[in-house]
Amino acid sequence: MSDLQTRLAKRIEDKRDDLIELTQELIRIPTLNPPGENYREICTYLGERMARSGFAMEMVRAEGAPGDCTKYPRWNVVCRREGTRAGECVHFNSHIDVVEVGAGWTFDPFGGELSDGKIYGRGACDMKGGLAASIIAAEAFAEECPDYAGAIEISGTADEESGGYGGVAYLAQKGFYDPKRVQHVIIPEPLGVDQICLGHRGGWWAEIETFGEIAHGCMPFLGDCAVRHMGAVLDKFEDTLYPAMAARHTEMPVIPEGARQSTMNINSIHGGQNEQAADSTALPSHCVPDSCRIVIDRRYLAEEDYEGVSGEVKDLLEGLRVTRPNFEYEMRELNHVAPSMTDKEAPVVQTVARSIEAVMGKKVRYVASPGTYDQKHIDRIGKLKNCIAYGPGILELAHKPDEYVGVDDMIDSAKVMAHALAQLLTDEV
Numbered sequence: 174m175s176d177l178q179t180r181l182a183k184r185i186e187d188k189r190d191d192l193i194e195l196t197q198e199l200i201r202i203p204t205l206n207p208p209g210e211n212y213r214e215i216c217t218y219l220g221e222r223m224a225r226s227g228f229a230m231e232m233v234r235a236e237g238a239p240g241d242c243t244k245y246p247r248w249n250v251v252c253r254r255e256g257t258r259a260g261e262c263v264h265f266n267s268h269i270d271v272v273e274v275g276a277g278w279t280f281d282p283f284g285g286e287l288s289d290g291k292i293y294g295r296g297a298c299d300m301k302g303g304l305a306a307s308i309i310a311a312e313a314f315a316e317e318c319p320d321y322a323g324a325i326e327i328s329g330t331a332d333e334e335s336g337g338y339g340g341v342a343y344l345a346q347k348g349f350y351d352p353k354r355v356q357h358v359i360i361p362e363p364l365g366v367d368q369i370c371l372g373h374r375g376g377w378w379a380e381i382e383t384f385g386e387i388a389h390g391c392m393p394f395l396g397d398c399a400v401r402h403m404g405a406v407l408d409k410f411e412d413t414l415y416p417a418m419a420a421r422h423t424e425m426p427v428i429p430e431g432a433r434q435s436t437m438n439i440n441s442i443h444g445g446q447n448e449q450a451a452d453s454t455a456l457p458s459h460c461v462p463d464s465c466r467i468v469i470d471r472r473y474l475a476e477e478d479y480e481g482v483s484g485e486v487k488d489l490l491e492g493l494r495v496t497r498p499n500f501e502y503e504m505r506e507l508n509h510v511a512p513s514m515t516d517k518e519a520p521v522v523q524t525v526a527r528s529i530e531a532v533m534g535k536k537v538r539y540v541a542s543p544g545t546y547d548q549k550h551i552d553r554i555g556k557l558k559n560c561i562a563y564g565p566g567i568l569e570l571a572h573k574p575d576e577y578v579g580v581d582d583m584i585d586s587a588k589v590m591a592h593a594l595a596q597l598l599t600d601e602v
């Protein structure tokens with residue numbers, strides 16, 4: 174173990190209480206998305222914290238991005254600390270937003286309670302714990318190696334949970350991820366302290382609507398039931414599409430294993446009359462539905478392409494138009510994200526792999542994420558390929574009730590991040 178590694182580890186251990194308090198305070202700012210609450214508050218909090226550690230802070234509002242409005246402005250913060258000489262810039266990016274709370278909690282979702290070495294709350298693992306760990310790592314490193322080269326950046330960005338258009342995508346459009354400005358990006362999403370996430374699968378979201386004709390429910394033969402047409406679509410998915418997707422496997426090291434193939438979720442189905450309010454006692458009237466809609470969420474592999482993925486659904490629907498009487502449909506694309514994979518030999522990958530081995534004493538495991546995250550924007554818009562996700566926490570806890578992050582995990586990952594900074598910005602390790 175190098176002398177600097179020992180000193181960095183000690184400094185991070187000494188900051189354990191600070192790390193806990195920082196994580197708790199971040200959780201206590203409820204940055205729910207939707208609608209996008211308290212972004213300004215958390216960015217201000219982060220900026221002031223980082224200013225005390227010698228970082229310059231820049232607040233950036235994503236004006237005109239989806240969801241940005243006077244009531245819910247999409248604020249982001251980018252904090253930068255320059256070294257004493259020229260060198261590379263290492264950027265840690267964390268999203269500040271959290272998803273809805275949902276049912277089933279035994280802890281206060283915005284209490285940040287510490288219990289048995291774990292901090293509980295919505296966003297604890299996804300990803301305020303990772304944000305806090307990267308801050309502690311950067312501060313410990315800057316204190317221990319004040320004479321470092323290059324620069325360190327910490328950003329807190331909006332809307333990752335809803336696509337990142339008011340966050341990283343906006344910053345990338347503004348040049349914040351220009352490879353001339355930033356050379357290495359680490360996103361502390363909860364992928365585990367001894368794993369490096371190289372990228373993610375692609376996603377394609379679409380709404381399909383089938384049409385019919387309204388008539389009295391006692392004489393359905395005088396109308397045309399759009400829900401039955403949708404049933405035929407779902408049958409086609411079961412008979413043809415799902416078996417075809419299950420047969421496709423990937424070289425991407427996606428975790429969990431079940432996601433190492435193509436998958437598709439049917440998010441929602443709506444047909445016929447609107448559902449009545451929960452407190453209504455009225456009975457429905459009798460009508461044949463003339464419209465039925467589903468939303469599909471298709472996740473795809475690096476070995477597939479967008480044209481193939483959208484084309485096979487379109488082909489199934491076109492097939493039904495030929496074989497099924499009166500079958501009419503429309504398909505509307507809602508969103509599309511291409512897969513992203515960083516090369517295993519990329520500098521940030523190799524650096525963090527060495528740091529994991531030095532700090533954790535074990536061989537790194539390379540993984541890929543089943544869902545997308547902000548790497549897509551850094552890759553496609555920023556044109557910066559040297560990017561990974563690495564951070565504390567257990568991915569399966571994300572978006573669940575009683576979400577937590579382990580304090581020891583945060584400490585370990587902070588040591589790895591500080592060690593990586595030492596490799597990239599000093600000659601000492």
Ligand SMILES: [Zn+2]
Nearest residue numbers: 268299300362
């Ligand atoms: Zn996340």
